Amino acid sequence: MRRQANPLTPDPTPATKPVAWQPDLAKQKGVTKHAILTERIIADIDAGVLKPMDRMPTHRDLARELGLSVQTVSLSYKEAERLGYLSGEIGRGTFVKARVTDRAGRMMLDHSPNEVLDLSIIRGVYLDEHENASRDILRELADGDNASFMRPCRPIAGLDRHREAARIWLGALGVTAGADRILLTNGAAHGVFLALSCVVRSGDVVLCENLTDHGIIGLSNILGFSLKGLPTDHEGIIPEALEAACGVGAVRALVLIPTLNNPTSHVAGIARRQELAAIARRYGVFVIEDEVYRPMIEDELPSITEMLPDLGFFITSFTKTVLTGLRVGYLVVPPAYSIRAASILRVSSWSGTYLTGEIATRWVENGTARRLLEVQRAEAGARQTIATEILGEHIASSHPLSLCTWLKVPSHWTEDGLVRSLTQRNVAVTPSEPFIAGPGHGGGIRICLGGRLSHTSLAKALTTVRQTFEQLPPVYDIGSIG
Secondary structure, eight states, rough: OOOOOOOTTOOOOOOBOOOOOOOOOOTTTTOOHHHHHHHHHHHHHHSSSOTTTTTTHHHHHHHHTOOOHHHHHHHHHHHHHHHHHHETOOOOOTEEOOOOOOHHHHTTTOOOOOEEEEEEOOOOOOOOOOHHHHHHHHHHHHHHHHHHHSSSSOTTTHHHHHHHHHHHHHTTOOOOGGGGGGEEESSSEEEEEEHHHHOOOOOOOOESSSSSOHHHHHHHHHHOEEEEOOOOEETTTTTHHHHOOOOOOHHEEEEEEEEETTTTTOBBHHHHHHHHHHHHHHHTEEEEEEEGGGGGOOOOOOOOHHHOOOEEEEEEEEEETTTTTOOOOOEEOOOGGHHHHHHHHHHHHHSHOOOOHHHHHHHHHHHHHHHHHHHHHHHHHHHHHHHHHGGGGEEEOOOOSSSEEOEEETOOHHHHHHHHHHHTTEOOOOESSGBBOOSOOOEEEEOOBBBBOOHHHHHHHHHHHHHTTTSSOSSSSSHHOO
8 A cells, every 4th residue: 555645744746847947058168068057057056046946947948948969968967966966856857956055054053052042953962960970981081091992093993892882782772783893983973974985986876865864965965976865754764765766776875764863753663664674675775774863762663774784784873862972873884894884984084082982881881871861761751742832733743752843834934034033032943954855845944952951941942933933924034134
């Protein structure tokens, strides 16, 4: 039976017409026509003439309009796609790709709590328990012999004791891997980078959720692969959409966040994970499983990596679930990729940081990591309750243990207008732009509930959000004049 997309998540097939775009292609001596067209595409995207999610004219229509060959237009589109400016959607056309821009970065600045109530950055909660645990471990390290973790330069993949602690922590998440398949990284984002670098080359097609972590979108620009977002429902990527994309061919990898996806907070159930794994196995597609939030969920959810021993990469870390500043991640690689992954780690950062690795190891060994994880779960649940009570019908999707909530934009507002109005009221939030990996995103605003916020401050910020949502926008944009 064909699944229907959740009505609260992006519509995967919006009706869009090609943008009316007629570039002026001035001849340049010694420059090919397709290079000139490529330059024009990039320039008009950077200038805002072509906007994110605009549907480009078909190859044939643009060729006829400009008096070029279809092959010339195809070459230009392909090059712009390789550079991260366009995204080809199977059976639908070519769209302007949302890029990680300076504007997106400005919307997620980590302001001082004294200046603004910052709901723009997703991070773990920070309470006195975290502060005290940090002080205790730093005193312990200062008073002891640090030779075992401060002097070594090898092994690159991580000290043996650190990898053994990683094996224990991963085992509780349903991942059974020998220490020889585990690498210590500087957080989950570092792990995703290493995994992609192992298997993906410039021009390869990589699939992900239609709305996904902005770090994956940024990596597509850095590593040069073509990122294509797939439609989702309340459990994440719809299997039929993955099957269709893989059936066309040339798909190299799938990157997904199956547990508490950022920003929609969806959680893939057991059957969904099995279906996705079966499709990836059938087509020989590598799966990079970003499970940075997985420790928050106590349910027994199988790892997709476990189902794909030769194709699966598993990543988790402590930053979102134990302590924000503890930038230690664990990357599990297929058996054949241990040497390659370690070599990429060596040339990119030499190794994970042994000092933070030592802290994580001691906390795994003495139970502190598990205790702080329980604090995260309890506090995240309490903050989600506050958010539900205050925001109610404005919530598009969330989860009782998520560190963020995805909000619907009222019909009388635009995302940009809401973000500016909330900023003027000293509340920072994040619009959909940094998370868009494909057309049909439907819009939305993410609010984050972590950090060192009291329940009173959080309630104040969320009340400001609700009151702003329920107001009518200004008749003109004062911010643009200022």
